[in-house]
Amino acid sequence: MLNEKIICAGFGGQGVMLMGQLISYAGMLEGKEVSWLPSYGPEMRGGTANCSVMVSERPIGSPVISDDATTAIIMNLPSLDKFEVDVATGGNIIINSSLIERKTKRDDLKAYYVPANDIAVELGNARVANMIMLGAYLELTKVVSVESVMTALKKIFGESKAHLMKINEDALAKGSESIKAQ
Amino acid sequence: MAKVLMKGNEAIGAAAIKAGCRYFFGYPITPQNELPEYMSREMPKVGGVFLQAESEIAAINMVYGAAGAGARVMTSSSSPGIALKQEGITYIAGAELPCVIVNIVRGGPGLGGIQPSQSDYNQVTRGGGNGDYKLLVYAPANLQEMVDLMQEAFDAADFYRNPVMMVGDGMIGQMMEPIEFKDSVSRFDLPEKDWATTGTKGQRKPNIINSLALDPAELEKHNHKLQKKYDAMKENEVRYETYNMENAEVVIVAYGTTSRIVRNAINDLKEQSINVGLIRPITLWPFPEKAFDEVPAACKSLLSVEMSMGQMVDDIKIASNGRWPVSFYGRVGGMIPTPEAVMGKVKELIGGEK
Numbered sequence: 001m002l003n004e005k006i007i008c009a010g011f012g013g014q015g016v017m018l019m020g021q022l023i024s025y026a027g028m029l030e031g032k033e034v035s036w037l038p039s040y041g042p043e044m045r046g047g048t049a050n051c052s053v054m055v056s057e058r059p060i061g062s063p064v065i066s067d068d069a070t071t072a073i074i075m076n077l078p079s080l081d082k083f084e085v086d087v088a089t090g091g092n093i094i095i096n097s098s099l100i101e102r103k104t105k106r107d108d109l110k111a112y113y114v115p116a117n118d119i120a121v122e123l124g125n126a127r128v129a130n131m132i133m134l135g136a137y138l139e140l141t142k143v144v145s146v147e148s149v150m151t152a153l154k155k156i157f158g159e160s161k162a163h164l165m166k167i168n169e170d171a172l173a174k175g176s177e178s179i180k181a182q
Numbered sequence: 183m184a185k186v187l188m189k190g191n192e193a194i195g196a197a198a199i200k201a202g203c204r205y206f207f208g209y210p211i212t213p214q215n216e217l218p219e220y221m222s223r224e225m226p227k228v229g230g231v232f233l234q235a236e237s238e239i240a241a242i243n244m245v246y247g248a249a250g251a252g253a254r255v256m257t258s259s260s261s262p263g264i265a266l267k268q269e270g271i272t273y274i275a276g277a278e279l280p281c282v283i284v285n286i287v288r289g290g291p292g293l294g295g296i297q298p299s300q301s302d303y304n305q306v307t308r309g310g311g312n313g314d315y316k317l318l319v320y321a322p323a324n325l326q327e328m329v330d331l332m333q334e335a336f337d338a339a340d341f342y343r344n345p346v347m348m349v350g351d352g353m354i355g356q357m358m359e360p361i362e363f364k365d366s367v368s369r370f371d372l373p374e375k376d377w378a379t380t381g382t383k384g385q386r387k388p389n390i391i392n393s394l395a396l397d398p399a400e401l402e403k404h405n406h407k408l409q410k411k412y413d414a415m416k417e418n419e420v421r422y423e424t425y426n427m428e429n430a431e432v433v434i435v436a437y438g439t440t441s442r443i444v445r446n447a448i449n450d451l452k453e454q455s456i457n458v459g460l461i462r463p464i465t466l467w468p469f470p471e472k473a474f475d476e477v478p479a480a481c482k483s484l485l486s487v488e489m490s491m492g493q494m495v496d497d498i499k500i501a502s503n504g505r506w507p508v509s510f511y512g513r514v515g516g517m518i519p520t521p522e523a524v525m526g527k528v529k530e531l532i533g534g535e536k
Contacts, residue, residue: 021358025187028360036187036358040213041296061446062439063357066520 002032002057004143005065007083009050010075010096015130018156019073020051022134025152026144027055035063048078055143071141073133075116076100084109094136096129112136114178120171128171135175146172185360190350191216193325193361194284195224197332198256200363203282204230205255207244209237211263212296213352214286218258238263242270242283249279250391252378254336258284260352261302262293265310271345272311276393278377278408280339282332283317284348286355289516297516298352298439303493306347307467314405316412318342318419319466321349321437325359327464333366338419341370342411343377349466351489352516353439415468422470423462426452430459432528433477433506435498436487437463440519444487447524458528471501481506483531487524488512 006023010016020036027034037052052065067085071092074080077100087093089108098117114136116129138146146169153168188196195217198206206225208218218234225232235241241257248255259267264285274281285306289299306319318338322328328350339346379389395401426448427433436444441462448458459481461473477484484506486495492510499508511527513519 021187024358028185028187034187034360037353038356040352040356060359060442061449062443062521063353063359064443064518064520066522 004055005069006053007069007072009079009083012047012049014075016049017051019130019134020053022149022152023053026148029148033060035060037063073137112182119174125167131168131171132175135172136179139176139179185362187358188361189216189358190325191355192220193329195220197329201333201336203254203256205248205253206232207235207241207257209235209241211260213355214258214260238266242267245281246270246274249281250379252375256282260286260288261290268310272313273393274345275315277391278343280343281345282335287351295516299489301490303490306349318346318415321466323438323441325361329361337368337370340372351439420468420470421464422473424473424476425460427459427476429457430478431457431482431532432485433459433481434485434487435461440487440489443519443521444524447521451525469497474501483507483509485509
């Protein structure tokens with residue numbers, strides 16, 4: 001039974017909160033139970049940011065992930081140091097290998113390395129690295145469909161950012177390709 | 183209406199506006215800032231007033247003024263800010279005015295921290311201000327419930343002419359969940375606010391809003407009148423939920439965020455053939471004493487699980503009236519209890535693993 005517990009983590013500005021919101025929003029659109037819980041605190045610009053997302057078929061009890069994440073999407077090194085311990089045995093860890101040089105220390109996880117920033121630069125916009133990681137996650141777990149994520153993104157972006165839909169969709173596809181190649 | 187994904191603090195704002203709130207006075211404090219931010223953006227769109235006051239004390243006194251003029255009015259803050267508002271709250275209760283106060287609780291005492299906590303239990307149920315007064319206090323466990331209760335909160339405030347408090351914590355304020363804004367019909371028959379100071383236009387005697395009564399006999403009479411109102415709230419406004427009570431060896435009492443964690447623990451314990459019940463107060467005051475009649479006689483212990491140091495234990499002892507032992511497990515300071523720790527405490531109470 002579907003009971004996904006996802007940690008999205010990186011530094012402020014990498015779009016980790018948006019990544020989590022898109023998974024939640026898409027899950028809601030597909031009629032699943034969802035929750036999104038951000039870290040909040042006295043952080044400075046460039047400081048760490050993370051959110052916990054749940055997508056489930058049952059009503060969600062606690063929205064808190066302690067050490068039972070099914071997937072961690074990790075955008076920078078401090079986040080890897082902090083959150084790799086919180087993934088349950090057998091879970092997934094998707095690591096942004098453009099910014100993180102080391103491998104995970106865990107040998108009981110399925111680890112995937114995605115050079116998200118490099119791919120984003122190739123696409124022509126460094127800011128879509130989060131969408132590449134998200135594309136990788138969706139390919140891996142199929143928790144929600146790419147179509148639902150795009151519908152959610154359209155609602156969040158609104159008219160003023162409609163011109164950015166295409167590159168975001170391309171980024172999701174590139175992320176997916178990167179997993180298929182592993 | 184279709185479901186929307188919203189942050190708790192923003193959902194409170196949206197629900198308040200939908201419930202007819204047109205005046206909001208506040209002062210910033212984490213973790214509730216998205217609420218005044220939302221109000222500053224959305225209030226003008228419905229012809230309402232958003233005002234950021236110079237302090238919490240100013241904000242609550244603006245609420246006092248607007249309520250006296252018959253407006254649907256709200257303020258919000260977090261723990262130390264609510265402490266500052268207490269003088270205004272007791273004046274508003276004394277003057278019998280309706281308003282809604284939102285408290286998104288953070289760790290204390292003092293300035294404390296900014297992470298989720300429930301350590302304002304005594305402050306909200308005992309009244310942090312002076313005198314014999316009570317607030318009707320709602321403590322929803324999820325965003326849908328909070329949104330559903332908002333209309334109720336404004337209606338009950340108007341009906342009883344009394345401040346109503348909506349208690350969340352940092353987690354409820356910050357998290358996002360799908361919400362459906364439903365059209366609800368008020369269960370209250372709300373009379374005209376003929377007591378409000380709206381101007382006499384030379385047609386009637388002036389209405390006076392006041393909490394000062396220097397004549398002891400008058401003040402005693404006023405207190406008895408207030409008490410009758412609180413008795414009516416105890417009779418009619420108690421709300422709670424019970425879960426898995428049949429054959430429960432232990433019954434946990436928990437509200438708000440904590441009740442969600444406890445529910446996870448109860449479901450996991452069930453898979454290990456350990457039956458644990460839940461009493462979830464939705465109103466913290468009046469406390470749901472009736473709910474304890476559902477506790478099985480053979481229950482080994484009641485267990486209060488809180489994000490505070492046992493502040494709710496007194497009310498559980500009063501409600502259980504010596505029928506079962508009362509134990510406590512809590513985390514404080516912004517630390518959040520884990521289902522595993524709750525399960526561990528339950529196993530300790532029933533004498534180990536099965």
